[in-house]
Amino acid sequence: MSRIHAALTRRLAADSGFTITEVLVAMMVFAVMSIGLAYGITNALLLTQESRSRQTALNLASQDLDKLRSLANPFEIRSTTGDTEQPFTVGQQDYTLSRTTQWVDSAGRSSSCGTDGTTLAYKSITSTVSWKSGRGKPLSVSLDTLIAPSSRINADGTGAILVTIRNAAGTGAAGVPVTITANPGGGGAAVTAPAVTDGSGCTYALKVQPGTYTVSASTPGGIDSSQQEVAKNQNVSVSAGTDAAVTFTYDQAHTFQVAYGTSYPGGTAKLPTNLTTTLYNGVGGSSFFAGTPTTIKAFPYQDGYQVMAGAYVDADGGGTATCLSPNPGKWTTATNGAIGQAPEAVDAAAGVADPPGKRVTVPMGIVTVPIDSGYPYITAVSDSAAPDFDPGCNAPSPKTLTFSGLAAGNATIALPYGTWSLYETKALGSTASSNSKNLVQTASSKITYPNGGGQTNNAGFLVVKWGDTVTLDPRKVP
Structure with missing residues (x-):
């Protein structure tokens, strides 16, 4: 009988399996391995998504530059502002395209709107596409190009007026109307009002007859740095074959209530x-x-x-x-x-x-x-x-x-x-x-x-x- 009891005890001990502690340890090891595996898979998916989004953004920027190169007149290419930036949605991913431009003159100098006394040569353009990654991080890509006019900007006997308007922060003031009038007895001729300023605060009057002109800029509620509601330069001289640059500092006025x-x-x-x-x-x-x-x-x-x-x-x-x-x-x-x-x-x-x-x-x-x-x-x-x-x-x-x-x-x-x-x-x-x-x-x-x-x-x-x-x-x- 004792032998039978001993044999039964040995069999029960052999069939007892893992303890609770061993089971918990095994589950923890499995959980750590699963988390690492899941993180690796998720990270790989996010990287794949970001790579795909980046390639899409590059394609959008490239398409924008290709479209701009087809324009005969570089003056039609304008810097964007917040309300003129272009939204795109590709594959459920939202993108925004913005653009900045700079003119390079005949002396090789670059500026947003051009330089006084020289001739505009070509335009430098940067197209930027921005989006947010799956992690919520803002990302962007940029592509640059140079575009030259297909023909002379001015005929031999005319010039141009380049207008730059900066706001109080020193950045371009967009959407400001500009008027140009010939001064009496100054030899000039009537000038068609140029477009409102672009996102860099630039606008242009081309093929302007030589003479002296008054250039004005104003918008409702605006004021210039000399406290005038209309920014004005009355002595702009245009010569044949060169550009005259005019710069204003102009912004929306602040109104003080005053007591003495x-x-x-x-x-x-x-x-x-x-x-x-x-x-x-x-x-x-x-x-x-x-x-x-x-x-x-x-x-x-x-x-x-x-x-x-x-x-x-x-x-x-x-x-x-x-x-x-x-x-x-x-x-x-x-x-x-x-x-x-x-x-x-x-x-x-x-x-x-x-x-x-x-x-x-x-x-x-x-x-x-x-x-x-x-x-x-x-x-x-x-x-x-x-x-x-x-x-x-x-x-x-x-x-x-x-x-x-x-x-x-x-x-x-x-x-x-x-x-x-x-x-x-x-x-x-x-x-x-x-x-x-x-x-x-x-x-x-x-x-x-x-x-x-x-x-x-x-x-x-x-x-x-x-x-x-x-x-x-x-x-x-x-």
Whole structure:
């Protein structure tokens, strides 16, 4: 019996199979191998798909260049923009074709639209097809070619006008209409309006008779870097056999809502009838706007503007004529710890109109002066011999501001920062001794600064100098 039991036990042990641990290990090994195999198969499929997509993209780019080579006129070949890029779908894969062009002139120089004083030779074209891979990664291929005109661009006796328009970002401004008119007596002839600018900001007028022309560019809501709604060059000279190049910087205007710092504890100060408002940008310099506009349309410089009351002219603009006093940031001489703070730059995004609630406040100095009933006007004249802490206004001629509609008694007026002679006058703008009197000389004790003060040369205080001028000082203690 014991022998039978022992034999049965040995058979049961032999038939027991794998343990649970061995089964789990085997399953894990199988899973790792399966994952690796699946990844390899998937990766091979994606690589195959990308290779097929790349070949398709190359074929699309090649077809585009073949089509362009069949065109007799290279001027019909234009750089694309977002709305003119061509979509394709091949085998459930979406593609987009874009194109950039550059002219190469007779001197071998290349530029988007051509070069002044030379002759266009041939056009360099790059066709780019882009798509997204199965992994979502953006991919693209590009092909280049050169295309020369089949005949002379200009007849022997004519020239061409090449127009380039750049936006505030420095890239081509597409879709801008351009007009070209012959100047009276300039020897030119009528010119057919060229096509609107392409994706590189280029357009062309060909076979133009020699003479002088005015070239203009404009579009609704547009503005150029000199703050003109119509970009214009009135002295474009065309010679036989060569090209005249014209470049504009033009974009959609930014509209500022403007308010003037005329409030004081007792009310609102009166503004000059002929104030100049300055928008200053480090690249474009000073732009002047007459009067006190509540909205200003300006070129959208990317680093924005400082807004000031008065005609601010920076020394960086060249020459010796400057008027720095309107900019508080130029009052760099500290007195009693006070120093001028430059106006904060305000953003100027292209095509944006600030809502009425977002106003740019133009800081100003405020002073109260006595008014005689027989002298109903005030004339303020800038003083170039300003005190040392005032950066001064050394313009070729003094700045003159006038005030009207003043009642007898006290009048509170707002002026740009700086040093001023104040005259009470019988006639608007007059400073003649026969019908005016210097207020500082005749009534200096009655001139006050309504926001407080009393310390000479300190922040925001009125300063009486040499008995004939007042200084409106913007300096503050940081």
